[in-house]
Structure formats: structure tokens, C-alpha cells
Amino acid sequence: MAVNSQMHSPTQSSGSGSAPGSQQVSQQVSQQALSALKQHFGYESFNPGQQEVIEHLLAGRSAAAVFPTGAGKSLCYQLPALLLDGLTLVVSPLIALMKDQIDALAARGIRAAKLDSTLDADQYRTVMRDLRAGEIKILYVAPERFNNERFRAWLQETPIALFAVDEAHCISEWGHNFRPDYLKLVQFAKECRAQRILALTATATESVRKDICEGFGIATESAITTGFYRANLALRVTATNAASRDEELLSIIGNASPGASIVYVTLQKTAERVAELLAANNIEAKHYHAGLKDEARAAIQDWFISTDTGVVVATIAFGMGIDKSNIRYVYHYNLPKSLENYSQEIGRAGRDGQPSVCHLLACEDDLVPLENFIFGDTPERVAIERLVTAVFTNDQQFDISLYEMSGQCDIRILVLRTLLTRLELKGYLSGGTPFYSGYQFKPLMSSAEILKNFDAGRAEFIGNMFRCASKGRTWFSLDLEQTAARLSVKRERLISALDYLSEHQMLEVKAAGVRNSYTIVKRPENLQQLTDELFEESQTRQQRELDRLKECLDWVTIDGCQTSALCARFDKPLEQPCGHCGWCESKAAAKLHKRTDLSLPPAMAEKITALRTEHGKVLNTDLAVCRLLCGLSTPALSKARLQKHPLFGIAEHIPFNTVLESIKKD
Numbered sequence: 001m002a003v004n005s006q007m008h009s010p011t012q013s014s015g016s017g018s019a020p021g022s023q024q025v026s027q028q029v030s031q032q033a034l035s036a037l038k039q040h041f042g043y044e045s046f047n048p049g050q051q052e053v054i055e056h057l058l059a060g061r062s063a064a065a066v067f068p069t070g071a072g073k074s075l076c077y078q079l080p081a082l083l084l085d086g087l088t089l090v091v092s093p094l095i096a097l098m099k100d101q102i103d104a105l106a107a108r109g110i111r112a113a114k115l116d117s118t119l120d121a122d123q124y125r126t127v128m129r130d131l132r133a134g135e136i137k138i139l140y141v142a143p144e145r146f147n148n149e150r151f152r153a154w155l156q157e158t159p160i161a162l163f164a165v166d167e168a169h170c171i172s173e174w175g176h177n178f179r180p181d182y183l184k185l186v187q188f189a190k191e192c193r194a195q196r197i198l199a200l201t202a203t204a205t206e207s208v209r210k211d212i213c214e215g216f217g218i219a220t221e222s223a224i225t226t227g228f229y230r231a232n233l234a235l236r237v238t239a240t241n242a243a244s245r246d247e248e249l250l251s252i253i254g255n256a257s258p259g260a261s262i263v264y265v266t267l268q269k270t271a272e273r274v275a276e277l278l279a280a281n282n283i284e285a286k287h288y289h290a291g292l293k294d295e296a297r298a299a300i301q302d303w304f305i306s307t308d309t310g311v312v313v314a315t316i317a318f319g320m321g322i323d324k325s326n327i328r329y330v331y332h333y334n335l336p337k338s339l340e341n342y343s344q345e346i347g348r349a350g351r352d353g354q355p356s357v358c359h360l361l362a363c364e365d366d367l368v369p370l371e372n373f374i375f376g377d378t379p380e381r382v383a384i385e386r387l388v389t390a391v392f393t394n395d396q397q398f399d400i401s402l403y404e405m406s407g408q409c410d411i412r413i414l415v416l417r418t419l420l421t422r423l424e425l426k427g428y429l430s431g432g433t434p435f436y437s438g439y440q441f442k443p444l445m446s447s448a449e450i451l452k453n454f455d456a457g458r459a460e461f462i463g464n465m466f467r468c469a470s471k472g473r474t475w476f477s478l479d480l481e482q483t484a485a486r487l488s489v490k491r492e493r494l495i496s497a498l499d500y501l502s503e504h505q506m507l508e509v510k511a512a513g514v515r516n517s518y519t520i521v522k523r524p525e526n527l528q529q530l531t532d533e534l535f536e537e538s539q540t541r542q543q544r545e546l547d548r549l550k551e552c553l554d555w556v557t558i559d560g561c562q563t564s565a566l567c568a569r570f571d572k573p574l575e576q577p578c579g580h581c582g583w584c585e586s587k588a589a590a591k592l593h594k595r596t597d598l599s600l601p602p603a604m605a606e607k608i609t610a611l612r613t614e615h616g617k618v619l620n621t622d623l624a625v626c627r628l629l630c631g632l633s634t635p636a637l638s639k640a641r642l643q644k645h646p647l648f649g650i651a652e653h654i655p656f657n658t659v660l661e662s663i664k665k666d
Contacts, residue, residue: 029059030051032058033083034051036082040110046075047071047072048227050072050076053076054079060196062199062216062217063222064200064201064224066209067224067225068226068343071202074200076200077138081137081138082110085159086160088137089141089162089194091166097166099301100323112139113130114127115139116145124502128154143182146181146184147514148436148511149433149434150498150511152188153496153499155191160192161196162198168216169212171199171211171212180421183424199212203340203570204225204570225571229563231578232354233350237362237556239590239591239592240362242596245361249331249333252359259327260326261329261330262313262314263333264333266337266369267334268291271288271289274287274333275287284309284311285310286304286311288301289315324348325352329356329359332359338551362556367595367655368653370549371546375657376627376632377412379415380623381531381532384531385531388524388534392527397517398518400515401513401516402416407635407636407639410636423534427522428523430518431516431518434516434517435514436480438477438480439480439498440472440475440510441475441501442507443506443507444506444507447463449506450462469483478498480495557589598654599654600651608629618636619642622663624637626660628642629647629659
């Protein structure tokens with residue numbers, strides 16, 4: 001039986017008052033939830049926090065679940081999805097989570113689906129057909145899916161009972177993984193008239209939790225936080241250096257009891273090398289990173305889920321959302337980039353409650369690539385100035401291609417999104433609905449066969465639309481703006497027609513060229529002042545990320561219970577030492593090996609001078625040269641194909657600021 005309680009706006013807080021009969025209703029809701037838990041998931045009781053979150057949702061209130069990795073956040077939307085009228089929409093950046101959970105739900109007889117870039121045309125049509133038929137209860141999408149006009153148009157017609165947002169800490173600029181797209185999810189939830197919102201995260205400090213509740217309109221009493229501590233995880237730290245680390249890893253794995261393991265590394269090439277090292281020493285291992293093709297990543301993921309002893313050597317692209325309860329070991333070959341990342345990654349161990357080990361090989365040299373990534377993401381002041389000038393020389397209403405703007409200003413796309421979002425938050429811009437600049441279609445049958453499926457009026461409209469398209473070798477291109485004006489119809493009608501023809505396998509349709517629309521709300525009085533302000537904020541973000549790295553080193557070398565210190569980072573310390581972390585067993589703090597002191601050799605000066613002379617238009621600042629030498633790509637370097645230059649990445653093992661100072665002296 002579906003729950004049909006009075007729904008609240010997802011952006012309004014709802015109190016927990018005690019109206020007459022509310023206690024009885026609450027008991028009924030609790031009994032419903034417990035009954036569904038047993039029937040569909042086979043559990044007799046809830047994990048800590050789950051029941052409170054679910055009861056808030058079934059009562060019509062938005063809620064937040066801040067649970068450690070492996071504590072059962074997914075159940076908080078999967079179970080309500082079965083009891084609510086309408087669709088549960090799950091927004092997640094984790095494709096691995098989507099695939100894994102859909103498979104697990106299917107095994108329980110629960111229909112779920114995803115819409116992402118891995119679907120081919122036939123798979124997409126099947127999903128949309130099943131959604132329209134009401135056969136799917138849970139739909140997983142990435143935040144970027146909301147850039148799709150066809151998807152948003154469909155959402156307007158679909159009752160959304162629950163709008164669940166995974167990795168909700170991404171909404172906070174104080175979080176370790178801020179994503180500008182998340183700030184717009186609240187608006188999308190309003191547009192699709194979602195009845196309630198659920199925000200989920202495993203890593204949220206107090207300031208991040210506050211941002212989540214304010215951003216998604218969740219009442220404080222509806223935000224449920226459980227303790228971070230997991231007694232079955234034994235945290236270990238071994239101080240090492242780059243030269244002896246391979247031997248340390250082989251020794252640790254070789255002396256451990258067999259068990260499924262993840263070895264986390266920073267770089268893709270390190271993942272490949274370490275996997276080869278393990279395999280050469282008779283340890284069953286495979287590498288995994290974002291540079292692999294989708295099919296290869298899916299195959300490795302499936303293999304790992306089925307193995308009890310295999311090892312995956314991976315960048316942080318692996319593990320998020322993987323539904324494997326018996327991971328016995330999580331090793332960190334390299335330092336994590338933050339304690340938030342570390343806590344997420346170790347949280348993948350021991351989800352079955354059995355003892356598991358999380359072992360970090362601490363090498364201070366690892367700071368170099370991690371710091372360099374941070375410096376590489378920070379735009380130069382001149383780049384921000386170009387962006388500000390480009391934005392405010394537009395008419396009041398304008399649209400841009402982020403890809404084109406990224407190249408024009410030499411700012412990475414994610415950083416560009418962040419800067420544009422800052423302009424929105426400051427009240428200068430108002431973001432509109434993204435749209436595709438062009439559509440292409442390929443007929444799967446003749447025009448005559450297509451048109452005979454419609455009455456005279458619709459056939460005439462579709463025929464006129466076809467006549468507005470320009471034919472290429474295989475595909476027809478359709479400019480929606482020109483076609484809408486020519487046929488005196490709204491753009492949305494053209495999109496709906498293309499969508500219908502695609503779903504009924506009359507056309508294969510693809511869209512390209514996402515453009516973001518904006519309205520200038522107010523123009524800055526002083527462009528230079530605004531540029532300085534944005535630049536200072538970027539510098540502040542850079543320092544915040546560098547501070548997160550320092551927090552990792554401080555935690556590694558702490559003279560005290562490391563488990564308790566990690567708990568204090570997110571909630572509160574343990575009342576007494578855990579008794580099973582490395583410090584509790586040895587009563588000794590880890591002492592790091594001294595960081596290797598490296599610098600550019602003097603002979604590089606002449607080569608750098610020649611480099612500047614040859615590519616002065618692109619390498620017109622010290623920072624640009626430094627990024628090239630440290631192997632940090634930018635849009636300008638990519639466009640000039642300088643990633644293939646012999647000097648690209650030659651100093652990737654040297655601290656960014658050391659390279660920069662050497663360049664300035666030259």
C-alpha cells in the first residue's frame with residue numbers, strides 16, 4: 001500500500017508537532033516501514049538512523065542522512081520508493097553505484113533503471129518506455145542529466161515522490177568536493193514539483209551539514225547523523241619513502257590473510273604499475289582508473305564483486321557505490337588528498353561487520369602531485385579578468401558554450417562553472433535552463449512510413465520539421481531556434497516530437513552543443529574590483545585544499561588514538577581510545593621520512609628560454625610555463641598540443657612553488 005500523507009514543499013522546513021492522532025499515524029508508518037524491510041530486503045531491523053530518516057520521508061518531510069560509508073544510506077530511499085506513489089529520482093555522480101544497485105534491486109524483484117552516457121539508443125528507448133508505463137520505481141541519473149531538455153520536459157509530466165541526492169556534501173563550498181551543479185539541484189527539484197528531498201552523505205563536518213540543510217530546505221530535526229566510529233575497522237599507518245614503498249606493500253599484503261582488497265593510488269600510471277608489480281609476485285590484481293574504456297571498467301568491477309581474494313589497484317574512480325560487503329583490506333599506497341576522502345575510502349572495508357584492516361603507507365613525497373593538482377586548478381588573475389570581461393560585454397540575456405568559454409579564457413571547465421556560480425551567488429547573474437544548440441537525427445524508415453503513423457495535422461507538422469533539416473551523409477541536422485521561428489511553434493514542441501519519434505524507433509536522435517543561458521541581473525561597477533574579488537576567493541579555495549593535505553599529515557603523525565582523532569574531524573572524539581588502531585597498539589606516533597628536496601637542474605634554464613620563445617603566445621606567464629613543466633594541462637596547452645612537448649611533465653616530481661621560483665629567477 002502506498003503512503004499518501006500530506007506533502008510539504010521540499011524547500012520548506014516542517015516541524016515535528018504532535019497533532020491529535022499523530023502518534024498513531026507514526027506507529028502505522030513505522031509498522032509499514034518495518035514490514036517492507038522484512039518483505040523486500042529480508043532484514044529484521046534497521047541500522048542506526050535508517051528508521052528515523054525513513055519515517056520523516058513517509059510523513060512527507062524532507063530529510064538528510066549523514067551516515068558513515070557502509071551504514072546503509074541507500075536503503076533510506078530504496079524502501080520509501082516502494083511505499084510512495086510516484087517515482088523516486090536518485091541523483092548521483094557515481095555510475096558504479098547506479099549499475100551495482102540496479103542489479104541488486106533487480107535480484108529483489110524491484111524495478112530500477114538509470115539514464116547515463118553508457119546507454120545506447122535502444123536501451124534509452126526501453127528505459128523511457130518503462131518509465132512512462134509506470135513500471136520503474138527508482139531512476140538513477142547524474143547531475144549533468146538535467147542539462148538535457150528532453151529529460152527535463154519529461155520530468156514536468158512525471159510525479160516525483162522523492163528526490164534523493166547522493167554525495168550531498170558537493171553542495172557546500174566548505175566541502176571537499178564542491179560541485180556547482182549541485183547548487184542548482186534545488187531549483188530542479190522545485191521545477192519537477194518533487195514532494196520531498198533526501199540528502200545523503202558519508203562525510204560532512206558541522207559547517208557542511210549546515211550548508212546541506214539550508215541548501216535543500218531540510219529542518220534541523222530531520223537531519224539524522226549517526227556516529228562515525230566503526231569498531232571492526234583497524235587503522236594502520238606505516239611511514240615509508242618512495243624507494244622502499246613497493247617492498248613494504250608486498251610485505252604487508254603477503255603477510256595478511258587472503259581477502260578482497262583495494263589499493264588506492266593517486267595517478268593512473270601508478271595504478272597500472274603497482275597492479276603489474278602485484279601480479280608479478282603471484283597476487284591476483286587488476287588496475288582500474290577513469291582512463292579505461294567503459295567496458296573494461298565494468299568487467300573489472302564485476303570481477304571484483306565476485307572475488308574473495310582479488311586486489312584492485314585503483315584511483316579514487318573506483319569503489320564509490322560498490323556493493324561488496326566483504327572487502328577485508330583497504331590500502332593507501334599514496335596519501336589521500338583529504339581526511340574526507342580517506343574516510344570514504346576506508347569505509348568500503350568490512351561492510352559485513354567482520355574485522356577489516358585499513359593500512360596507509362605514509363610518504364611525504366606524495367604531497368608533490370597532490371599539491372600540483374591544486375595549483376593546476378587555480379586560475380590566473382588574467383584568466384579571470386578575461387572571463388569577467390567576456391561575461392559583462394554581453395547583452396542582458398545571453399548564452400554561452402562552457403567548452404568554448406573555457407578555451408577562450410584558459411580556465412578548466414569545472415573551475416569555470418564554479419566562477420560562474422559565484423557570479424550567480426553574488427547577484428550578478430541568473431542562470432537559466434541549459435539547452436542544446438543543435439539536434440541531429442537519422443531516419444530508421446522512410447519519411448512516408450513515418451508520416452503514415454499520424455493523423456493529417458501531426459503528419460503535416462512532422463513533414464514541415466523534416467523539410468527544415470539539412471542533410472549530411474547519414475544524419476540530418478536541425479537548428480531548433482530557426483525551425484521554431486519558421487514553423488511558428490515553441491522549441492519544446494519540436495523536442496517532444498523528436499523524442500516521440502526516437503522512442504518509437506522511427507528516428508535515431510542525438511543532441512550536441514550544450515549552451516548555458518544567463519541573464520545579467522546587475523552589472524559590476526568596477527570590473528577590476530570584481531576580478532580581484534574572484535581571484536582572492538580562488539586563492540582562498542586553493543589554500544583550503546592545501547590545508548586539507550596538511551590535516552592528513554597531522555593525522556598520520558598524531559600522538560594519540562588515530563580512530564578517535566578521525567571521529568573528532570566529523571563529529572566528536574571517542575570517550576576513550578579505540579584500543580585497536582596502530583597508535584593504540586604501539587603507543588607511538590608515526591615519524592615520516594624527510595621529504596626529498598628536489599629542484600630544476602640549472603641546465604633547464606636554456607631549454608625553458610627556448611620554450612618561451614617558441615610558444616610565447618601560449619606561455620606568456622610564469623604560471624603557464626610552470627604548469628607545462630609540472631604536467632598540468634590547461635585548455636590553452638591542449639589547444640596548442642603542448643601536452644606532447646618533450647618538456648611537458650618533466651618536473652612533475654618537483655613541488656610546484658619550487659619550479660615557479662626557479663622560472664622567475666630565469
